[in-house]
Amino acid sequence: MTLTEDDIALLLRLLETPTAGPLEVGRDGPRPRLHQAQRDYARAAAPTGFRTVHHAPADPADLDRPGVPAAVREAAADPGFLRCQPSLVLRLGPDTVPRERTVMFNVHLDTVAGGPPASRDGGLVRGRGAVDAKGPAVALLAGVRAARERSPRLGRDTAVLIQAVAGEEGGAMGVLGTRPLVDRGHTGRLNVFCEPTSGRFLTRSTASMTARVSVRGEDAIDDRPHIGHNASVLLGFLAHRMGRSLDGHARTGAVCVAGLHTGTLHNRVYGSGDLLFNLSYADAGAGRTLEREVAGAFDTALEEFTASFADTALFARTAADARGLTRLDWPKRGLPVLDDRDAWGHDLLLRAGVPRWPADEPAFTCDAIWMAGVPDACTVVLGPGDLAADGAHGDDERVRLSDLDGFADTVARLLTAFTDATDGDQ
Numbered sequence: 001m002t003l004t005e006d007d008i009a010l011l012l013r014l015l016e017t018p019t020a021g022p023l024e025v026g027r028d029g030p031r032p033r034l035h036q037a038q039r040d041y042a043r044a045a046a047p048t049g050f051r052t053v054h055h056a057p058a059d060p061a062d063l064d065r066p067g068v069p070a071a072v073r074e075a076a077a078d079p080g081f082l083r084c085q086p087s088l089v090l091r092l093g094p095d096t097v098p099r100e101r102t103v104m105f106n107v108h109l110d111t112v113a114g115g116p117p118a119s120r121d122g123g124l125v126r127g128r129g130a131v132d133a134k135g136p137a138v139a140l141l142a143g144v145r146a147a148r149e150r151s152p153r154l155g156r157d158t159a160v161l162i163q164a165v166a167g168e169e170g171g172a173m174g175v176l177g178t179r180p181l182v183d184r185g186h187t188g189r190l191n192v193f194c195e196p197t198s199g200r201f202l203t204r205s206t207a208s209m210t211a212r213v214s215v216r217g218e219d220a221i222d223d224r225p226h227i228g229h230n231a232s233v234l235l236g237f238l239a240h241r242m243g244r245s246l247d248g249h250a251r252t253g254a255v256c257v258a259g260l261h262t263g264t265l266h267n268r269v270y271g272s273g274d275l276l277f278n279l280s281y282a283d284a285g286a287g288r289t290l291e292r293e294v295a296g297a298f299d300t301a302l303e304e305f306t307a308s309f310a311d312t313a314l315f316a317r318t319a320a321d322a323r324g325l326t327r328l329d330w331p332k333r334g335l336p337v338l339d340d341r342d343a344w345g346h347d348l349l350l351r352a353g354v355p356r357w358p359a360d361e362p363a364f365t366c367d368a369i370w371m372a373g374v375p376d377a378c379t380v381v382l383g384p385g386d387l388a389a390d391g392a393h394g395d396d397e398r399v400r401l402s403d404l405d406g407f408a409d410t411v412a413r414l415l416t417a418f419t420d421a422t423d424g425d426q
Contacts, residue, residue, distance in 0.1 A: 002142045002408040003401060008120065010044045011138040011404075014109070015118035015127030021085055022075055023170030024113040031084040034166050037109050038088040041137065041164055045090050048145045049155050050162065054089035054186065057082040057166075058176040062183075068175045069210070070331035076176075085110070085166035087177045089186050092144065093159030100376065101422045102188035103415060104161040106178060106367060107137035108168035112393045123401045131385040131399040132392040136194040137164065139384060139404040143411025150412060151419045158419045161186055165367065171210070173335060174367035182370045190345050190378050190418060193368040196385040196392060199406060201349045202357035203340040203380055205368040208254075208280040209287065209333035211294050213238055217271035217318070217325045229318045229325060231273035232262045234305060238326075239275050241301035242294070246277075249290060254280040254362075280365055283337055291333065298328045336372040338379060345378020352417040354382065354410055383407060 017037045018030065025032075042052050063076050075081045088109075093102070115128025125135065140162065148154050163186060165177030193205075215235060220228025243257040255277070262273030277294065281287035302322055309319035318325075340346075350356070357363075364387070371379035384399065384407035391397045 001405050002146050002412070003139065003405045004142070006044075007138050007142050008125070008401065010040065011125060011130075011135060012118050012120060012127070013040055014134045014138065015125070015129055019110050019129070020113040021110050021166060021170050021172065022081055023071060023172055024111075027075070027078065029113075031080070032110065032166070034085055034109060038086065038164055041109065042088060042090060045141050045162070048092065048141065048148060050090040050092050052088065053091045054181070055086055057086045058180045062180045063175065065175075067173075067334050067336075069171055069173060072172050072175055082176060085176060087166050087181060088164040089181060090162040090164070091159060092155045094156075097157065097159035099185075099187065100189045101157065102159040102161060103418055104163065104186065104188035104191045105140055105194060105411075106163040106165065106191070107140060107194045108133050108165050108177065108367065109137060110166045110169050110177075112169050114395065115397050116395060124398055125401060126396065126398045128397055130397050131196050131390040132387065132397070133168075133194055133196075133383065135385065135399040135404050136196070136383040136407060139407040140194055140411055142405075143408035144415065146408060146412035147415035151416045153423075154415055154419050158422055159188075160415065161188060168367050171332065173208075173332070174370055178367035179370045182374065187371070187374060187377060189376065190348070191371055191380070192414075193366055193379070193381045194383040195364075195366050195381050196383050196387045196390065197357060197381055198386050199382070199384060199403075199410060200355045200357040201346075201380040201382045202363060203338075203346065204282065204363040205338035205381060206254075206280045206282050206363050206365045207287065207335035207337045207369050208278055208365050209291070209335065210331045211277040211279065212329050212331055213242075213275040213298060213326065214329070215271070215273050215326050217321065219271045220269040222267040222269070225269045226314050226317065228269045229271040229321060230315055231270050233309075233315055234318055234322060234326065235260055235262065235273050235275045237305045237308075238298070238301045241304060242277070242297040245297035245300065246293060249279075249293060254278070281337065282363065283339065287333070287337075291330075295328060302326060336369050338368045338372045340379050342378035345380070348378075348417055348421055349380065349414065352410070352413045354414065382410070
């Protein structure tokens with residue numbers, strides 16, 4: 001077994017360290033202890049030869065760019081938002097080793113909120129981040145350690161970078177963690193994003209966008225409900241009609257009719273509210289098509305609402321004013337997608353005994369999108385466990401130690417194969 005008891009102790013310590021970011025816990029929630037988690041991780045990596053080459057939050061200027069979700073821009077008005085979400089870069093090997101002889105691994109140490117307390121029951125470990133992605137992060141270190149034992153050239157003639165980032169969860173989409181590190185050149189010839197893929201390498205990563213339908217009208221009380229604008233009925237109708245219209249696109253990407261909120265009281269008519277859609281796409285063209293389809297579904301549903309409710313006693317005012325009260329905007333859109341076609345890297349992975357992700361199985365969204373368009377680079381998503389089967393983001397998130405051990409062995413084989421393949425490049 002490649003994993004040691006010290007590795008398992010590190011994993012439990014990381015799981016006990018809360019690292020859910022402000023977008024997950026809210027502005028008034030506890031600050032994530034990412035500094036501590038990353039320091040613990042760096043200390044554990046040091047005996048293998050890793051040294052810290054970067055440990056800092058993103059610059060405010062990194063968020064003044066296209067593609068930054070509106071929620072991130074708004075949250076960044078608080079100076080503490082970035083300060084409490086640093087990212088770490090570790091390096092094994094001298095700075096003189098060029099990028100073409102470097103492998104980069106990306107792991108995110110931030111998590112979604114909630115989850116089970118950290119625990120171990122024999123060969124099973126539970127806790128928020130167990131499979132997504134603190135478990136893979138620990139297995140990665142064990143794999144590099146094993147690779148060094150097999151190949152003394154690793155860390156001398158070839159280098160390894162580890163990005164241990166913040167800002168992957170909570171809808172931040174990597175704009176405050178991975179994207180700035182990629183822009184600053186912390187990448188390799190081979191780049192592996194450690195997410196649960198059941199040990200298969202995935203060459204694609206979708207991106208997602210968020211559409212928001214908002215109503216801003218006048219409230220009313222329950223004694224005279226007809227004099228106000230009923231955002232609950234209007235948004236409920238739009239959710240129904242738009243969801244039905246967009247259903248056909250669920251065959252090519254995820255279409256999620258998400259949150260609908262107006263209010264919580266039983267004796268009030270709420271005149272304002274919001275309806276959210278989260279939509280993923282596998283290529284930029286599909287994303288633009290989906291944007292147009294959402295806009296079309298919105299216009300059609302709004303027209304249908306106006307016609308259907310114009311003669312009602314309770315909702316005639318809402319119907320008459322609906323077009324002026326309701327708008328569609330995009331808190332998040334325009335993100336790139338990954339579709340890696342690097343044959344050299346794919347052949348290397350296959351020679352190392354890493355199977356492909358099936359072509360007919362849908363991809364998912366992760367920070368690997370920020371490697372799209374980086375020249376002379378192979379980028380894949382690869383990691384232990386399964387997002388659904390192991391309860392990622394759920395109340396029973398878990399990981400099998402055997403899966404982590406298998407991933408550590410995969411990392412060792414891959415790094416050994418990479419070192420052997422670049423032997424003639426010196």
